[in-house]
Amino acid sequence: xxxxxxxxxxxxxxxxxxxxxxxxxxxxxxxxxxxxxxxxxxxxxxxxxxxxxxxxxxxxxxxxxxxxxxxxxxxxxxxxxxxxxxxxxxxxxxxxxxxxxxxxxxxxxxxxxxxxxxxxxxxxxxxxxxxxxxxxxxxxxxxxxxxxxxxxxxxxxxxxxxxxxxxxxxxxxxxxxxxxxxxxxxxxxxxxxxxxxxxxxxxxxxxxxxxxxxxxxxxxxxx
Amino acid sequence: xxxxxxxxxxxxxxxxxxxxxxxxxxxxxxxxxxxxxxxxxxxxxxxxxxxxxxxxxxxxxxxxxxxxxxxxxxxxxxxxxxxxxxxxxxxxxxxxxxxxxxxxxxxxxxxxxxxxxxxxxxxxxxxxxxxxxxxxxxxxxxxxxxxxxxxxxxxxxxxxxxxxxxxxxxxxxxxxxxxxxxxxxxxxxxxxxxxxxxxxxxxxxxxxxxxxxxxxxxxxxxxxxxxxxxxxxxxxxxxxxxxxxxxxxxxxxxxxxxxxxxxxxxxx
Numbered sequence: 492x493x494x495x496x497x498x499x500x501x502x503x504x505x506x507x508x509x510x511x512x513x514x515x516x517x518x519x520x521x522x523x524x525x526x527x528x529x530x531x532x533x534x535x536x537x538x539x540x541x542x543x544x545x546x547x548x549x550x551x552x553x554x555x556x557x558x559x560x561x562x563x564x565x566x567x568x569x570x571x572x573x574x575x576x577x578x579x580x581x582x583x584x585x586x587x588x589x590x591x592x593x594x595x596x597x598x599x600x601x602x603x604x605x606x607x608x609x610x611x612x613x614x615x616x617x618x619x620x621x622x623x624x625x626x627x628x629x630x631x632x633x634x635x636x637x638x639x640x641x642x643x644x645x646x647x648x649x650x651x652x653x654x655x656x657x658x659x660x661x662x663x664x665x666x667x668x669x670x671x672x673x674x675x676x677x678x679x680x681x682x683x684x685x686x687x688x689x690x691x692x693x694x695x696x697x698x699x700x701x702x703x704x705x706x707x708x709x710x711x712x713x714x
Numbered sequence: 715x716x717x718x719x720x721x722x723x724x725x726x727x728x729x730x731x732x733x734x735x736x737x738x739x740x741x742x743x744x745x746x747x748x749x750x751x752x753x754x755x756x757x758x759x760x761x762x763x764x765x766x767x768x769x770x771x772x773x774x775x776x777x778x779x780x781x782x783x784x785x786x787x788x789x790x791x792x793x794x795x796x797x798x799x800x801x802x803x804x805x806x807x808x809x810x811x812x813x814x815x816x817x818x819x820x821x822x823x824x825x826x827x828x829x830x831x832x833x834x835x836x837x838x839x840x841x842x843x844x845x846x847x848x849x850x851x852x853x854x855x856x857x858x859x860x861x862x863x864x865x866x867x868x869x870x871x872x873x874x875x876x877x878x879x880x881x882x883x884x885x886x887x888x889x890x891x892x893x894x895x896x897x898x899x900x901x902x903x904x905x906x907x908x909x910x911x912x913x914x915x916x917x918x919x920x921x922x923x924x925x926x927x928x929x930x931x932x933x934x935x936x937x938x939x940x941x942x943x944x945x946x947x948x949x950x951x952x953x954x955x956x957x958x959x960x961x962x963x964x965x966x967x968x969x970x971x972x973x974x975x976x977x978x979x980x981x982x
Binding site for chain 1: 873874876877878879880881882883884887965966967968969970971973974
């Protein structure tokens with residue numbers, strides 16, 4: 492098993508209202524999972540919890556058999572990358588934004604593969620000039636493209652995609668889906684993706700397993 | 715040079731000047747008469763009270779009385795620094811009081827034991843209390859600017875910080891730009907005032923020494939000492955409060971506790 496989430500729970504620290512209740516999920520290499528549920532059901536919180544971005548009240552996250560906490564967390568997040576809907580890029584050029592993660596300690600021994608990024612860019616129908624744009628001038632969709640290119644550049648094992656293509660036009664969104672599928676098939680045994688998408692058709696296209704979330708519980712987990 | 719002591723009648727003659735404010739308020743219908751009266755009474759009472767307390771502390775001249783006095787001053791300064799911030803988080807008061815206390819006590823101790831090593835004894839209230847007062851007053855500014863910059867910037871940059879964390883940054887790497895900015899802004903006012911001191915206005919302590927008959931060069935030497943004490947205490951205090959707040963707002967699991975930063979109701 493690549494990644495497993497065991498009995499995680501989290502409640503709002505102000506109201507004590509449960510946000511995630513006793514959730515367990517195992518993710519194997521090659522899996523493509525769609526996380527579905529109404530707005531506010533806890534889909535984003537679950538993705539954030541898998542990336543260990545918020546403190547959990549209970550439960551643990553295990554990566555390749557090891558429970559992840561403390562100083563192991565940054566290296567774990569190098570493998571399991573969370574992409575938010577609102578892609579945030581600091582004011583710089585797209586090229587700088589994509590290279591930024593390579594300045595972090597946990598990635599310093601990794602080399603940025605520029606040719607790979609150029610290939611991805613082409614598959615998304617954008618030219619090299621896109622890299623010279625200032626991130627402040629980007630549209631919402633272009634920001635998502637930047638975030639996606641950056642996430643792929645850091646060579647992760649698991650992508651947690653939180654409406655990560657929601658601002659893209661239909662054509663680019665399809666291209667992004669294909670790009671992500673190709674990325675996964677390259678090393679199917681160690682790569683997986685979890686999608687949160689309000690677009691039902693997209694969920695059906697990209698996933699072979701669907702998990703339904705309702706009020707912070709798993710209601711259904713089926714292939 | 716001689717020193718002219720004021721009688722209470724002399725003070726009353728100065729206090730009579732408040733009538734000018736009163737006339738302005740009445741003539742222009744500013745409705746400030748009540749506040750003016752209250753402010754005048756408070757100025758007089760508070761300072762007289764402090765005067766009597768200090769008179770007593772100076773007369774008693776015991777180390778534990780001086781320490782107790784310094785302790786009260788530190789607590790008031792720490793409270794003021796925290797209260798100026800309109801956001802709060804669990805651990806804010808500890809961070810503020812601790813950084814305020816450590817920075818000002820270390821620097822004042824250095825001043826009393828090293829810089830002023832020739833004085834009769836280290837706790838001589840004539841030196842210990844005004845030095846601590848000036849160090850605290852200025853450190854308070856650095857701490858409160860540093861703290862409010864830190865909390866408001868962190869709240870604003872949540873997306874940026876979470877993005878950095880989710881791409882494998884450590885909590886320190888994710889927070890560093892914000893920490894730097896908070897420390898820089900906290901230290902800016904003292905650097906600015908070091909740039910213009912003596913040119914724009916004479917500092918209060920130096921003015922006081924001149925009035926009491928000290929020669930200008932002696933007064934200036936004290937002022938130079940004070941400026942460096944203040945600058946170093948501000949640096950220590952600002953770095954301290956920013957570092958301690960950072961430890962409260964970022965977990966060991968490299969998570970940013972955005973929701974721990976609450977907005978306080980403005981009651982001013």
